[in-house]
Amino acid sequence: MKALEGVRKTWRTAATLVSLAFSAAPGRAVVAIVTELLGAILTLVASYQIQNVVQAAATGDRAHALRAGLTLAFTGGLGGLSYLAYAQALPRLIEAITVHLDGELVRLTARIPTLEYADRPVHADKIQLIRSQSQMLAGGLQAVMLNVRMLVTLGGAFVILIGIDPWLALLPIFAIPRALAGQRARRLQVRAQEATAEPMRLRGHIFNHATSPVAGKELRIFGLGAELAKRYRDISATTRHLNVRANWGGAIWSSLGDMAFTLGCVAAVAWLVFRAAQGAVNPGGVVLAATLTTGLIIQMTFALQFAQYFQAIMTTVERYEWLVDFSNTAAQAVTGEAAAPTILRRGLKVEGVCFTYLDRDKPVLTDVSLELPAGRVIALVGENGSGKSTLVKLLCGFYPPSAGRILADDTDLADIQPAAWRERISGAFQDFTNFEVAMHESVGLGDLPRLGDRDRVTAALGRAGAADLATLGEHGLEVMLGKKWGGVDLSGGQWQKLALGRALMREQPLLVVFDEPAAALDASAEHDLFERFAAEARSGQSGGRATLLISHRFSTVRMADAIAVLDAGRIAEFGSHEALMRAGGKYAELFEIQASAYR
Numbered sequence: 001m002k003a004l005e006g007v008r009k010t011w012r013t014a015a016t017l018v019s020l021a022f023s024a025a026p027g028r029a030v031v032a033i034v035t036e037l038l039g040a041i042l043t044l045v046a047s048y049q050i051q052n053v054v055q056a057a058a059t060g061d062r063a064h065a066l067r068a069g070l071t072l073a074f075t076g077g078l079g080g081l082s083y084l085a086y087a088q089a090l091p092r093l094i095e096a097i098t099v100h101l102d103g104e105l106v107r108l109t110a111r112i113p114t115l116e117y118a119d120r121p122v123h124a125d126k127i128q129l130i131r132s133q134s135q136m137l138a139g140g141l142q143a144v145m146l147n148v149r150m151l152v153t154l155g156g157a158f159v160i161l162i163g164i165d166p167w168l169a170l171l172p173i174f175a176i177p178r179a180l181a182g183q184r185a186r187r188l189q190v191r192a193q194e195a196t197a198e199p200m201r202l203r204g205h206i207f208n209h210a211t212s213p214v215a216g217k218e219l220r221i222f223g224l225g226a227e228l229a230k231r232y233r234d235i236s237a238t239t240r241h242l243n244v245r246a247n248w249g250g251a252i253w254s255s256l257g258d259m260a261f262t263l264g265c266v267a268a269v270a271w272l273v274f275r276a277a278q279g280a281v282n283p284g285g286v287v288l289a290a291t292l293t294t295g296l297i298i299q300m301t302f303a304l305q306f307a308q309y310f311q312a313i314m315t316t317v318e319r320y321e322w323l324v325d326f327s328n329t330a331a332q333a334v335t336g337e338a339a340a341p342t343i344l345r346r347g348l349k350v351e352g353v354c355f356t357y358l359d360r361d362k363p364v365l366t367d368v369s370l371e372l373p374a375g376r377v378i379a380l381v382g383e384n385g386s387g388k389s390t391l392v393k394l395l396c397g398f399y400p401p402s403a404g405r406i407l408a409d410d411t412d413l414a415d416i417q418p419a420a421w422r423e424r425i426s427g428a429f430q431d432f433t434n435f436e437v438a439m440h441e442s443v444g445l446g447d448l449p450r451l452g453d454r455d456r457v458t459a460a461l462g463r464a465g466a467a468d469l470a471t472l473g474e475h476g477l478e479v480m481l482g483k484k485w486g487g488v489d490l491s492g493g494q495w496q497k498l499a500l501g502r503a504l505m506r507e508q509p510l511l512v513v514f515d516e517p518a519a520a521l522d523a524s525a526e527h528d529l530f531e532r533f534a535a536e537a538r539s540g541q542s543g544g545r546a547t548l549l550i551s552h553r554f555s556t557v558r559m560a561d562a563i564a565v566l567d568a569g570r571i572a573e574f575g576s577h578e579a580l581m582r583a584g585g586k587y588a589e590l591f592e593i594q595a596s597a598y599r
């Protein structure tokens with residue numbers, strides 16, 4: 001049963017690899033497969049000719065010798081040509097598969113409408129693994145073809161051998177200990193791989209820490225360099241030990257198997273020599289059989305190595321198939337088909353929303369109800385971890401609420417197509433991205449259809465309080481960002497202003513979220529910025545837009561139309577700054593603490 005499952009898995013893997021090759025570059029795939037098979041057949045034909053050559057030489061028949069020699073030369077030449085075509089097609093095929101695969105990985109991950117996969121370490125790990133092994137997947141087709149070639153030559157050689165002497169049909173019996181020993185060796189290898197996977201990952205993690213520029217300051221201050229190097233070496237010692245043991249074990253088993261098979265081959269040749277002495281087999285047949293059996297020994301060794309390689313590919317292919325499935329399921333799970341409203345008349349309404357992350361058992365949000373009226377600015381405050389960013393993620397549709405619902409006017413967010421909703425929101429976040437492209441693009445990406453519109457970028461940068469960035473270098477907005485690309489590097493605050501500019505690119509968003517987007521700016525700069533945003537949000541032209549603002553600075557928060565205080569996932573207080581101050585609750589207390597610090 002288990003063996004059958006193995007065969008089925010092997011077939012599936014091979015089919016996936018072949019279909020990947022055909023989607024990536026059908027022409028090159030055909031050339032590679034045809035030339036590979038042709039090569040296998042020609043090898044067989046050529047070795048079969050050896051019999052004729054020897055026979056002709058033994059009998060002294062010139063015409064026969066000439067014919068056999070010419071056929072041998074012809075098959076050899078054709079074989080050489082087909083190999084040439086193969087060698088030309090293969091690297092380009094592998095390149096095409098790599099490009100195709102990378103594209104598929106981007107497509108498959110990007111179309112997952114929610115963030116869940118990125119938040120689950122298991123999934124993120126798997127996707128990372130597929131990415132790092134895409135080269136291996138690309139080379140997988142080569143392994144499949146080599147296996148096919150091996151099967152063809154092995155099968156062909158076997159048929160020829162039986163033709164020479166039927167007793168040679170017993171030869172595969174000697175291959176059985178060989179295969180068993182090979183399996184044993186492979187199992188040792190797999191076990192070592194599994195045992196070292198975790199330490200290897202940790203080792204990689206340590207290496208990244210030790211060499212990342214971000215960690216550089218702390219590494220130096222706390223003198224962690226030597227400690228990290230020591231841990232790296234310790235882990236390497238353990239993994240090396242495990243690998244060496246597995247390699248030795250594998251080598252011993254493999255050579256035992258080899259010996260059994262070689263013995264069988266020697267016995268076969270001895271038997272043929274004996275039969276030739278009896279006159280039952282001709283000398284040509286003996287030479288042919290000797291050549292083929294020697295070839296078999298070499299082929300079997302290759303076959304074993306490829307089986308090991310294939311095993312590794314199979315795991316990667318399985319992961320890839322998992323991603324395809326996961327992505328399909330995630331894309332199908334989204335049922336919303338409605339369009340987003342053109343304009344918000346009343347606003348967004350969060351109704352009794354609860355939320356628990358998949359890998360947590362405690363809810364992060366409990367029975368949250370909140371209105372975000374159109375044309376108003378609502379601020380959200382609360383301690384770290386109180387669930388503010390989680391609420392933002394739900395509003396953006398990255399996760400569905402575990403209970404309750406979010407309405408855009410009268411339409412449930414769950415009924416709106418995720419892509420349609422995303423097109424109508426905008427936002428700047430604490431964990432923003434540094435897009436290292438030309439500066440105008442880094443901002444312009446906030447409204448893809450209008451990428452390249454310098455005027456809009458200039459305006460957005462101005463509104464984000466970053467007009468000065470446009471005159472940073474002589475190239476203005478064209479300046480390339482990022483040292484890696486020979487561009488300029490920006491400070492944390494400057495990057496943040498670009499992210500803010502990006503959030504201001506879309507002309508008619510229904511929802512704008514600012515989730516601590518200005519933490520790297522000083523308090524007065526943040527205050528000025530949000531004063532402007534608030535004025536924009538309330539002005540007639542953006543009447544159809546709800547704005548949510550999260551900040552730890554009460555000087556900023558107080559200008560919101562209403563403030564919600566989130567405490568351990570529940571709305572504890574709600575009202576205007578004045579009302580909350582009068583109420584003398586948590587908000588008033590926190591405000592006083594911060595205000596007194598500034599006095």
Ligand SMILES: Nc1ncnc2c1ncn2[C@@H]1O[C@H](COP(=O)(O)OP(=O)(O)O)[C@@H](O)[C@H]1O
Pocket residue numbers: 119357359360364382383384385386387388389390391
């Ligand atoms: N992707 C996630 N998976 C699991 N738990 C998370 C995830 N993101 C945040 N949390 C947890 O949810 C709680 C609320 O986090 P968050 O909404 O980011 O708080 P805030 O923005 O108010 O600081 C925290 O306990 C945090 O650890």
Ligand SMILES: [Mg+2]
Pocket residue numbers: 388389390430515
């Ligand atoms: Mg947060």
